[in-house]
Amino acid sequence: MGTLAHHRPTGTQQALVGPETLGSARFRADHGVRYAYAAGSMYKAVASEDLVVRMGRAGLLSFFGAGGLRPEQVVAAIGRFRRELGDGPYGVNLLASAENPAREEEQVDVLLRHRVRLVEAASFVLPTPSLVRYRLAGLRRDRDGSVHVPNRVMAKVSRPEVAQAFLAPAPRALVEHLLDRGRITADEAELAQYVPLADDLCAEADSGGHTDQRQLVIVLPDTVRQRDRAARGFPPAARVRVGAAGGLGDPHAVAAAFVLGADFVLTGSINQCTVECGTSDRVKDMLQTAEAHDMATVPAGDMLETGARAQVFRRGLFYPARANKLYELYRRYDSLEDLDPATAEQIQRRYFGRSFEEVWQETREYYAQANPASLELAERDPKHRMLLVFKAYFVHSIRSAMGGSERHLVDYQINCGPAMGALNGYLRGTGREDWRDRHVDDLAELLMRGAADLLSERFAAWAAPDAWRQP
Numbered sequence: 001m002g003t004l005a006h007h008r009p010t011g012t013q014q015a016l017v018g019p020e021t022l023g024s025a026r027f028r029a030d031h032g033v034r035y036a037y038a039a040g041s042m043y044k045a046v047a048s049e050d051l052v053v054r055m056g057r058a059g060l061l062s063f064f065g066a067g068g069l070r071p072e073q074v075v076a077a078i079g080r081f082r083r084e085l086g087d088g089p090y091g092v093n094l095l096a097s098a099e100n101p102a103r104e105e106e107q108v109d110v111l112l113r114h115r116v117r118l119v120e121a122a123s124f125v126l127p128t129p130s131l132v133r134y135r136l137a138g139l140r141r142d143r144d145g146s147v148h149v150p151n152r153v154m155a156k157v158s159r160p161e162v163a164q165a166f167l168a169p170a171p172r173a174l175v176e177h178l179l180d181r182g183r184i185t186a187d188e189a190e191l192a193q194y195v196p197l198a199d200d201l202c203a204e205a206d207s208g209g210h211t212d213q214r215q216l217v218i219v220l221p222d223t224v225r226q227r228d229r230a231a232r233g234f235p236p237a238a239r240v241r242v243g244a245a246g247g248l249g250d251p252h253a254v255a256a257a258f259v260l261g262a263d264f265v266l267t268g269s270i271n272q273c274t275v276e277c278g279t280s281d282r283v284k285d286m287l288q289t290a291e292a293h294d295m296a297t298v299p300a301g302d303m304l305e306t307g308a309r310a311q312v313f314r315r316g317l318f319y320p321a322r323a324n325k326l327y328e329l330y331r332r333y334d335s336l337e338d339l340d341p342a343t344a345e346q347i348q349r350r351y352f353g354r355s356f357e358e359v360w361q362e363t364r365e366y367y368a369q370a371n372p373a374s375l376e377l378a379e380r381d382p383k384h385r386m387l388l389v390f391k392a393y394f395v396h397s398i399r400s401a402m403g404g405s406e407r408h409l410v411d412y413q414i415n416c417g418p419a420m421g422a423l424n425g426y427l428r429g430t431g432r433e434d435w436r437d438r439h440v441d442d443l444a445e446l447l448m449r450g451a452a453d454l455l456s457e458r459f460a461a462w463a464a465p466d467a468w469r470q471p
Contacts, residue, residue, distance in 0.1 A: 016456040019448035024241050024263035027200070030152075031118070033089050034059040035448050036264035038154075039271050039440055040202075040245060041093035041120050042415070043209070044068040044402065048278030049077050051271065051440050056081070056088040058441035063120040063154075065278070067095035071110050078114045091118035091154065096128065099302075100371045104130040112137055112151075120202075121155040123210060125162060127197055129178055132170040136184050139191040147194050154200040156245065158212040163223050166198035167230040167237045196237050200264070201227065205246030208269040209415035210300055211311045216253075220244050220260045249419030250426040251450025255458075258451065269417045270443060273424075273435045280404030283414055284435045287313065292421030296320040299327035301394025301413070305387055313414040319397055322351055322411070326390045335382030336389065351393050351411070359392050360385065 020028075023036025039055055039062035041047045047065035055062035064081070066074045074092065081090050092111060097104040108130040111119060121131060131153075138150040155166040165171075170192050179189040203223040205216035224242050231238035241263035248254050248267050257265050271277055273287045296314040299307065304327060314320045326347075333339055336356050339347070348355050367375035367388065378385040397413035399405075423443075424433075432438050432446075 016459045017452045019445075019452040022258050022448060022452060022455075023243075023265070026239075027241050027243075027264045030199070031061050031089050032059075032087070033061045035444065036243075036262075037444050037448055038062060038243075038264060038266045039444070040156075040266045040268040041065040041067065041091075041122065042268060042272065042277075043095075044398065045073070045077070045278045046272060046402070047093070048276060049080055051274070051276040051278070052077075052081060052090050053084050054276050054439060054441055055444070056085040056090050058444070059089070060441055060444050061089045061091065062440070063091040063093050066093045066107065067122070071106060074107075074110050075114060078110075078116060091120055091152075092116050094119040094121050094131065094134065096121070096123040096125070096131075098125070099374060101128065101130065103370070104128060108134045117150060118152045118154070121153050121166075121198070124155065124165075127165055127171055127174060129174055129183070132174045132192075132197070133178055133183050135170060135195070135197055136175070136178070136188045136192050139188045139195065141191070147191050149195055149199075152200075153198045154202060154243075155198040156202045156204045157223065158204045158214055158219060160222065160226060163201055163203075163226050164230065166201055167196055167227055167240055168234060169193050169195060170197055194236060196230075196234070196240055198240055200241045200243060202243045202245045202264075202266050203262075205244070206311070206417055207246035208295075208311050208417035208420075210303075211246070211297070211309060211417070213297065213309070213311070216244055216247055216257065217260065220257065220262060224261045246417060247419050247422070248447070249422030251447055251454055253419070253422065254447045255451035255454045258455070265447075267419070267443070267447070269415075269420045270423045271440050272414075272416065273420065274438045274440045274443065275436060276440050279402050279414075282404040282406075282409070283401050283412065286315070286412075287414065287416065287420055288424060288433070288435045290315065290416065290420045290424055292418035292425075294421060295416060295418055298323040301391055301397070304330060304391055304394070310415060311417050313412075313416040313420075316410070317412055317414075318410040319413050323394065323397075323413075326351075326393060330383075330387060330390055333383075333386070336386045337382065352396070356389055359389050363388050363392050 019035055027036045041063035042065045045065045052062045052064045064077055094107055134151055135153055140148050142148045157163040175189050175192045178184045203220045205219050206213050227240055227242050243264035243266055244257035244262040245266040248265055249270050254265055273284050294315040295311050297309045297311050298320045300310040352359055378388050397411045400408035401412035401414050427433050
C-alpha cells in the first residue's frame with residue numbers, strides 16, 4: 001500500500017471516511033466513546049491505571065489488567081477510575097481460572113460489589129458459574145418489555161466453540177446451579193434465556209500472550225458468520241458485535257480489519273511501548289526496537305500442564321528456550337527426583353539460582369493461602385509438585401521483566417506479538433520512534449485516522465483509477 005504520507009488525500013479531495021465512522025455506531029454509543037477502538041487488558045496491571053485514565057479522558061475505551069492482582073489492588077484501581085473518570089469509559093479484565101475457580105469467584109465478588117459494568121472476559125474455554133453470575137446480576141424487565149442488562153461482557157475468542165458459547169444464553173444447568181445456591185434471583189434466572197452471554201466478541205488472531213496463532217483473515221469472517229448463524233436460531237445474538245484483535249500494529253492492519261467486517265478493533269502488544277504502560281523502562285527500551293520476526297511461541301506458564309501456547313519477545317533472551325525446556329521435562333518425567341543429576345543442577349543453578357527445595361518452600365507458602373486444594377494435590381502427587389515448582393520460573397520471569405531486573409534480564413517474559421514490530425516500522429524516522437514520545441491515546445488516534453485515510457484513498461482510487469494511478 002505504501003506509506004500513509006505518500007497516499008493521504010490532499011487539496012480539494014475530500015476524505016470519504018473519517019475515524020469516527022469506522023466500525024459500529026452502536027459500539028460507540030453503548031460504550032460512550034469516540035471511536036470503535038479499545039486498548040485491551042494485560043496481566044498484572046501492565047495495562048495500568050495510568051493507561052486506563054489516559055484513554056478514558058480521551059473518550060476512548062480500555063481495560064485494566066486485573067489478572068494476577070490482589071483484590072485490594074483492584075479495588076484501589078476502581079476507586080481511582082471513579083474519581084478521575086466519573087462515568088467515563090473503562091472496563092476491567094475478568095480472567096478465567098480453571099485451576100482455582102475460587103479466585104475467579106473472588107474477582108466477580110469485587111466487580112459486583114463495586115458496580116463495575118464492563119469486563120473483558122479472557123481465557124475462557126467454557127462459561128463458568130462466576131462469569132454467568134456477573135452477566136445475570138441485575139437483569140430486569142424495562143417498561144417497554146425489553147430486558148435490561150446492566151453488566152456488559154466483551155469476550156476474547158479464537159475458537160468457534162468458544163464463540164458459540166458467548167453467542168448463546170447462559171447454559172441452563174449453570175443458571176439453575178446459581179439459583180439453587182442463592183447466587184442469583186428467580187427473576188434473573190428466568191430472564192437469562194433472553195440474553196446472550198456477551199455484548200461484544202473479540203476475534204483474537206496472532207496476538208501476544210495466549211494465542212492460537214490463527215490468521216485474522218480467517219478468524220474474523222468466521223466469527224461474523226457464526227454470529228449471523230446463531231442469530232437465526234436466537235435473534236438476540238444479532239446484536240452481538242464482532243471485533244478484531246491480534247496483529248493490529250499499523251493503519252494498514254486496522255483498515256484491513258474494518259474491511260473484513262470488524263465492528264471494532266482492540267490493540268494489545270503495541271500499548272506496552274508507551275509512557276503509560278505498567279512495565280519496566282528496560283522492557284520498553286527492548287520493545288521499541290522489536291521487529292515483527294522477533295517473537296516466539298512458548299508454553300503458557302499459567303497453563304503449563306495443558307500445552308497451551310503463548311507468544312513472547314525473544315531477541316537476546318534465554319526465556320523462550322528455557323520455557324520450552326521446562327515443558328519438555330514436565331511431559332517426560334513424573335517428579336523432580338526423576339531428573340538426571342546434570343539436568344537438575346542446570347535448572348536449579350541457571351534457571352532459578354537456588355535449589356528446588358528453596359523454590360518449593362516459597363511455592364508451598366503461596367499455595368497454602370491462594371489454592372490449598374492444589375497444594376494438597378502436590379503433597380500427594382510428585383508430578384504435580386514438579387509442575388508447581390516449574391510454574392514458579394514463569395512467575396519469576398514476569399516479575400523480573402516488570403521490575404526491570406538487570407541480573408535476570410535473560411529470563412524476561414515479555415508477552416508480545418508481531419504488531420509491535422509493525423508499529424515500530426511505521427514510526428521509524430518519526431517523532432514517535434522513542435517510546436517516551438508514545439502515549440496510548442495518541443496511538444489510537446494514529447491508527448484510526450491512518451486507517452480512515454487509507455480507506456478514503458482506496459475508495460477514491462477504485463472510483464477513479466486513472467486519477468489515482470501511481471507514477
